[in-house]
Amino acid sequence: MGDSANLWKQTLDILRQELDESDFMVLFSEVNDIYKVEANYIYLIVPNALTKFRIEKFYISKLNEILSTLTGSLMKYKFILKDDVEAAEKSSLSNKDAMSKRPLKAEYTFSNFETGESNRFAFISAMKVAETPESLYNPLYIFGDVGLGKTHLMMAIGHYILDNKIDTNVVYTSAQEFTEDYFIATSTKKGKENIETFYNKYRSADVLLVDDIQFLEGKQATQEEFFKVFEYLHGLNKQIVITSDRSANELKNMMARLKSRFNWGLSVDIKVPEKPLRVNILKRKLSYLIENPKEVPLEVLDLIADLFTKNARDLEGGLRRYITYCVSMNLPFTVENVYLALESLIPEKEEEKQNNIRNFENIKAEVAGYFKISVADLESNSRKQQIAYARQLAIYIIKSLFDPPLKTIGELFGNRDHATVSHSYDKIQNLVKTNPLVKGDYDLLVKKIKS
Template structure:
């Protein structure tokens, strides 16, 4: 039988029931490493049940792989919606200095499984602040603390891989942490466009409107992809107006300032400037080192595993974006751990040799143009590395994105075939011609591929 109200002691019993189930369904080693050490409920506030993980590594592991399952198991046992919140011992020590907490009573009638689209690991606590993002961070904190009151909308812009999505989702997670009954929705712009297209075909506009209008906080990522989608723009305009009128918070990200958005109606772009626009820039060397140290805490149970001089070496090489930087650290960790090597700059250099060589070739070939952004954007879109993009690997997973990159470089920068070939490790000009023609044909015959490439062209700065 499901109880309506629980006190602290009863939540402790519920956690013990859930642990017993986990011990049965998980491998013994996984259970012992991840859950055995979490023995008690720390507190309950705003319908969040706080559990204390021994370190940031275990915290990140639970958030990435088990939190949704834990929440599902918990809500099978209680009537009112509750969610687990994982904190570290250090965070718990800080919380002990605060006032005592009690179990609160949530708003009645809220759907138990309102889908937020949020990544639980994107929090203000693990967002590394530096000169390049301090204004954006401070603004996001204020918006999260008083949603719909300060800076509405909040417009965050910057190059790919610098943390815009992370910061945006920090706002949503913070608001939910303080009030689990808030309706928060995170959505990528291409998902919004797809939702509207489906609603148009199925004539389910009421359902579409409810999804986007019946929220307290709407987080929309990569708004530049609305370019050229006139009907989707019109629907977003209506949603924007309704949410703004009802003092519901809107947060938007883009790869450029609102004034530079291409092929988006002016009445939308002007509204993006109503609140506050903040940018995120590339981090400095010291900032990149701090980012690596924070990432190391999430990747391993020993935050001192990699010496500072190795972290500084990695940070000095990979200065383009945070995503690339963190990927390099993961590669070093895997290489040294797999072969049982010490973490030294020599071994780090060996682990990163292919990435570094590719970077040198790319930088040399592109000395007369800033084409790195195109490679970053395309490789990120197709979930491969820039090293793979520039390599000679011939599997479809890499060949197609490589052809797309060549097509975009030709369309955006009108480079010669020889120049494009040089960028891709001196590919023959005939290979470049074939690749570009292949993508041009795909755009004529494959609607989905055409849509993808149009998105990428816009993101890479293509003008009419």
């Protein structure tokens, strides 16, 4: 706190030279107490809402600019009302007690989230929810593949709300943790007492953040309890934010009334990051990995961005491996050394990708010939029984032999969506186990394909 107090004093000394003395005294004479230092923010206590409004409206950019010059870091100032601090300290239920066993990650803030075309709408929506919780966007349902930033945005909402109103009870949980909490509450001797503790934990939330809701698929009893919590909080106009790896409509073995409620507010998706965004993500991550990011040529970042195209998590893993390898082996940061460092991590090469595409097309041709139909029939929207069955069988064979992403398979069959491909696979998988005729078709086709 001592260093932070000194930084605030230096900041005010510099700002004072640029302001009229009377204006300076009115605004800053009573802003001296530091509440806390956390996650790159110095929190200062202000006496009233008017002072807070005027500082944040007219002076916050200048204050943060001075702080950045003094520290050479990303530190920023935040201002908290004195009344909010006192309310938080008197509260019998502290944020620490109410928060989940898995707290918000300090680095998952809006300022650390890199935006591009693939995630901008999700980012703007999350910001709006953070600024005005209990808005029309309730719940906010964020979905997308792994490693695209869903959890980052969710936790950023929590950080923003706590930064601006510290006595808000933000509860973060994963669907798996919710399930474990419910299991513990119903499987121990204390019974009613544990159930009450379970309900109090989640029903006391002003903001409920639930990660990976797809984990509740097939868990009927847990879904019932989550439905009760959802109804209770939504009825009180408490903000709910949910993440998932797919849209609400694509969730399987999930109560229809839950899926319906997930669509009540706003549903936003995060897509695979485009090339410029991938490069910007690498630039941001690089600043945390080495002292002088300029040592790494842009060509290196360009290449890594080309090698890892699916998500930010793979990008960061590739960059971290490259930096560690070069530093450990005392090698220069060159394009050539990217291949040395990342040989075991580099995804499917283009040649292999083209080979797989040829294999997929061969399978389609083999299946079409077997059923005496055309490949165009397989790719069409025809629902004729023979064509639909052949199409589903071809999808199952490709998935079982090569396991490509469902999206890739969908593109092979007339751009069918994730849910349709998944349904086809599940249906044939079940029939292969239970229907000897389907098993015979599958075995014969696979034998012909492999030969």
